[in-house]
Amino acid sequence: MPQFSPTKMALRATFCAVLLVKLLSGVQAYQGVFVLGENVKIPEDVSANSTVVQLRDFQSLNASVSSAEVGNGTFWSVNITTGDGSGRFGVRVEDMALIVAAPLDYKLRSLYNLTVELTNTGNKIVLYVNVVIVVLDVPGYPPFYNKRCETPVLPYGQRDGDYTLVSSDGFYASLNGDVIGSFGDYLQQPISRGNTAHFVLRGDCSLTFVIISRELFATAENVVFATALEINQGRFELNCHDREGKNKGKITMLDTSLADDLPQWVRSDQLPKEDHHAVVTELNEIWTTSPYWIRCGATVSWFGGSVPFAYTFQYNFTGCPEGLYGLYCDKECVCKNGARCHGFNGACECRLGWGGRACDIPWFEPEVVIVETPSDSVVRYIGTNLKLTCLAQHTHVAYMTWTHQSEIENRHNDTIFIEERTAQNSSISLQPILESANGRYTCMVQAEDGQHFNATFILNATECRPNYHGKACSQVCDCQYGGTCDMWEGCLCPPGRRGDRCEHPCGPGTFGLNCSRDCNCQNNAPCDPVDGSCICARDQWGELCQNSYLLVCPPGLYGDECEHTCAPGRFGLQCSRDCNCQNNAPCDPVNGSCICAEGQLGEFCQNVPIPDKNQVVVAVLASVIPTIAIIGCIVTAGILVKRGRRRARTPEHPTEDLNEMTSVSSWEVDKEDIRFEHMIGEGEFGHVVRGRLRLPEGYEVLVAAKSIRPDRMTASAVRDFRREMTILTRIHEDKGGHPNVVKLYGVVTKSEPQYILVEYAINEELRRYLWSLREQCKTTGNTKLLERLGFSCDVASGLSELARLKIVHRDIAARNVVISDRKVAKIADFGLSRDVYVSSAYERTGQGGEEELLPLKWMAVESLRDGVYTCESDVWSYGVLLWEIASLGEEPRYAGGPMHPDACTMLELLKKGVRLQQPENCPMSVYKIIRSCWTVDPTKRPTPDELFRKIDQMRPQSAAHLALHNSP
Template sequence: VKIPEDASVGSTVKNLRDCLNVGGGLMEEENGTPWSVNITSGNDLRRFEVVVENLTLIVAAPLDYEYNPRYNLSLELTNTGDNSFWHVNLAIVIMDVWGYPPYYSKQCETPVIPDTGTAENYVVLSSPNGHFELVINGEERQYNDFFPFFRHKLHHAIMNDCCSFRWCTALTHTWNDLDALRPALEARQNGGRLEFQCRDRQLRSVGKFMFLDVSKQMLPEWAQDSQCGMTDGDSYVAVVELNNPECNMTEGDNYVAVVESNDHEMRPTLLAWTQCGANVTFHSSTWPIDFIFQYDITGCPEGRYGLYCDKDCVCKNGARCHGFNGACECRPGWRGRACDIPWPELNATKCRPNYYGEVCSQVCDCEYGGTCDRWEGCLCPPGRLGDRCQHTCAPGSFGWNCSMTCLCQNIAVCDAVNGTCNCSEGQSGEFCEIVTKLENNQDVVIVLASILPAIVIVGCIIIVTMVKRRVTNRSGLHTINIVDIEMEPLSSWELDKEDICFEHMIGEGEFGHVVRGRLRVPEGYQVLVAAKSIRPDRMMASAVRDFRREMDILARIHEDKEGHPNVVKFYGVLTKSHPQYIVVEYAANEELRRYLWGLREQFKVTGERKLFERLGFASGVASGLEELARLKIVHRDIAARNVVISDRKVAKIADFGLSRDVYTSSAYERTNQGGEEELLPLKWMAVESLRDGVYTCESDVWSYGVLLWEIASFGEEPRYAGGPMHPDVCTLLELLKKGVRLQQPENCPLPVYRIIRSCWIVDPSKRPTPEGLLHKIDQLRPPRHAAHLVNHGMTWQ
């Protein structure tokens, strides 16, 4: 049986009665003997199913020629009356269909808007003013927009990788807007065809717009099947074929949507401005006529697409549905028209910077703060979209992927990043919903403006005086504020408090609070950040010292402002506020330790160890540790709790509160600051650190070994055999001197444990370097060393 790949779900593949008739098992029996059918093989992807009531094999899921051009089904049909049965072998050949499946173009993607339940009001392309302009011989007229009036008669629109766009619709004799052109269309010399050449603002050709009298002119080939929705009595048709001058057109490609170009920067508005003009001959004279159109992309609700958002998306497994043509953008591991065909990624290697794709051959070139993802290409910040994040959100939308809808009133403009309404003069309120008059209030405003600076100055003096006072907490512990500690200026890293908006607390430790916020960066968009401060009740000298130390270390790591991909990104500090803050990037997946706990629970259910993913984290930390060693910085607390996982699943070293800058000296001795002994991570510390208080880059390697042990054990708490869960310094030193080490975790491959043990050599000079660790771990990661993994019994589930 041959069927096209675009066969709709539910369409008939084969009537199985035909098979029974051939085999002698007639279905038509007077007693209505029921049949049962079982597809025994060849339907692993569940593309087909049988309707038993009429013994019909139908399409059960979207097909795709590229990923499976043939299915060999074996079916068993059983007569439940006499238990006789028939075996049917059916070969189904999928025929390739040109232009199917639709192509997902990020350059042409549309926003996703909240569903209000009024589907009849959705139009993915809309005119902001609801009309188009018609200029006849210099006289300007306005006519109602086409789209709202041809909802049920408009031919389907099509997009390709160049934002292609074409449509046609039938016009009735009673369509008043055509009256002005009817005489020209019926004139003999025009032959039933009025063709207008279309141009953009740069006067580049972008296609054509036509009126046809179908009694005299043939419809374009692509429109002949649908007849543009014509019914009896319709003889006039409007046809649009537009192209994008930015595309490389080939013969036969004569319909592409227009994306306005402005300073070589593409904007996400289709048909932003198009003028279609011609010299049209009426009975005895020729007049210049121009159509002027302007459209914006308004988007569809989630799960729907099409010009009127009246079609249901078929995308599965988290794939995004293109709002215009319904194409699916599959996530890694899935393929097919509906992204429901499992397709394990064979090439899991890292791409070189700025490249992505299955074979790392595609270039990102992300703009406006977009980041290059290994599989998906550019991941855009809020307010941006497109294959390079080159587009701003269409009017009325904002946020990630422009998926949020603005609520501004009174024609106020919405901020594309955070949706804030930018009110015009005389407007106020969150949504600019309040319109005020200043006529009788101007004197009050002037008076307030004159005294407000004085009020602010007095207030600042009072606040500073209060902040500088030493306080005692409820426990009687003497505390001190940061402003009492002499601090070197970090002027180049000082942030403007007006640029950051704090949201909610995301973490609390022994000495600090961490809150999530949004920071507006100099490029103009907002990024999610985590802001760390000292708890007011723990404002002791040691905590303040570590807090200041973390500022200095982060500033040193980011001297070139770029930092390192495996060290948490540092955005700056707020030292002129109370409390003071260290502002770093926000890690959506929290700390590595908690992430490992989640993987442990998944392992209990699915049995998947995800060792490849975990070793990816180990590789990332080793890379970050290599950078710290290059800068001669000792972290002193390398542990899973101090590694965060970004939303791109990248491990980043964080929490530099105990770090030391050893640019001029390779070791520091443990000191007692004002009678306060520092809290030390004993089970992560090297022998020399426990014994002598010596911290070096080599002692960080010892700690890395414990972190790698945590990764291998799904985040278990380290415990030495024969010792308590929380040993003191003397007990732990005694165990280490006896050669006791953390044991090999369950399900930890031996090659991994060998790397772990190499970090715990007593002689620091014999431990591997961070560079060596990175090399060893990368050797264990597929696919380049697949044979090596097999030889070592490594399983990558």
């Protein structure tokens, strides 16, 4: 065993003079010799029974001992007389050594001044040696007891057999997404195969586990690892994550016979030369209260390519038998006085009144304390177990008494004697805790010398532990679909759910809390089980689905959902009519007009010009065209002069106005064909009414009819109204429009009020739809992330179409996107949006001397600063819309600014680099796309097509794939 002598450790101090004093004279009198020793330094982690110093090494003591050994029958006794009240040191008489008797603790005591008495019974000589022991601090010692990674303790008596602190059902590996093999528990393998295993747990609950072996990967079940190491030059690392995508450490696979770049611990010869395989697992934030699931992965080289490799495992922390610790439960705990031993590192959790590495040094605490078991619960719950132990720490007990004073109403003065006994400690158990057990528990102790002490513990358990209910809190709730557990009622189901565990939806015709309300829907339409709103079929409409109509496809389309175009040679309603075109010319599927090829003439493409006659036609046209051109110039000049006289106040772009009027007039609808129903939106400058438009083909469609309020017919309102009308007609030049832009059905301009007729969106605007998703998430937990990503793609597609047509929207926001009955997002409100809805999103500002409402929190820097609107500024606004989608319709709020900033404040915030923060539960990959839209330089922002591709790539079949994008 180690010896910390002054000679070997070079720790000898300068000797003081030896003082010899005769205490008594005579033959029977003892002689006292005082020997001043020296300072001895020892580390605090020295093990018990280690030698501190050999007393014979003191020169003056050696001389005295030698001279005293001349007589026969000499016997030496050695005792520590002062300086070691806690019993940290001892003596070994046979070799006259001072030894460590109990674990040391630098923080508790770092200096001991000992006096050692040596008595010779032969010549009556007594020697007194003074030794000063300096305890040195050792980093990381004593081991820290971290409750976060505390392990279970197996019952006493289960000490036979092989144990591991943690256990596993095994592991499985996957290559390129396919499981390629499963494997046994690597913690058991080092035992069975004679491998070397190193296990280190640090005070922060981080863990390093190293397995070293010559043939670790040589078995058939591990051939994939051996192959991967060979292909990857003998080394690769796997980064580890938990189910939430948080970093949990890494695993290093190593073959030193192949790898060149070796870790430091290998280069320093810590790896035996005959062993060249190693697996190093480094994990952080180990939690031991539940199974520990980890997936470790990396992209590795594999037969000429690179593929994703993953290694998935789950550990259960099973613990060691009482009194043992370590990875294989093969180390003895040193904890005393009821202290708990940590399964990982053997650290001791001392009870009150005790301290030191082994909890064997008493503190000056109260003479009597009550210790709770378990002691780590902040809240005591009804139905759990509790043990109270009364400890008399530093006194001799004559008798000990427990009393309980109830705190139940009308029983405040009831004091019950539980037990009385003679012992140093006494325990009472509450198994389980009932509400009647609440109150004041007092332990009274009378010492043998007549002194009295007491300690009190107050129990106040009023709630069941989570997920339990009943009078004794012994019944499990296990509520589903967002149900909450009530102590007396059990599961309280959210609206739309019923059953003992909320496992059933409301039955047909019922909805609401406890499914107690009846639906009022008509025509056998079901209702929403949460709020009772009627869910109409495709041929039903009305709040109660009381009205029905037959879905008739417009000309040129057919199918159950009008998803197919007429086949060649057919056109009209239900594609029921035959084309009359000749010479194989196709016809328009809507109206049957023939589409002639080059060189074909006539209504039915029936004429094919003769080459000789073409020359005549060309000659005639050549002589006529100049005359037509001259006449056209004269007529045009006359029109321009006339328009200039009539509109002297608006000289700019007169020809464009004429073109706009021409394009709008082709969409004119007779007001008699509209049946107006009820208002669905109203704002400061306009309103929207739901109606039914009768099409020339003979069927009706639902429309939203927009108009300007007669009392707010301002110049800016009229301008925006005409602008939206013109833009919609331009988008629908081919009558088809775009699937992600709201469909135009017509306009009314020849009577007052004027209307823009667009398709009616059953699900209203995107913003309100997001609000409904947010409420659903509160009860079901489902955020419908994939559906929201679909909306993002839809808007990006519509924005791409606007960019192609060189149309700037100026107000891309969730409130200006509508959701169709097929859950398709469509861009709407090209100019009047800020007037239709009363919204806090718009702030009043003056531009060009005219007051305007502007969506400041959606506007790009250049729009706020210079009033410039481009397709790139629409991309900026799209980024804010993406933020709205990710936050489920939250109102944008810029950090450091007011909820409703003015234009100057908004511009200053953006100049400082302030941007909307990442919403809760928004994947980092989505937020990176959002931030890319807010680049100050417009040319560096992504295009709508690029945005569509990026988001579309993030729409996997399972939302679990998004975890791959969560890393910053």
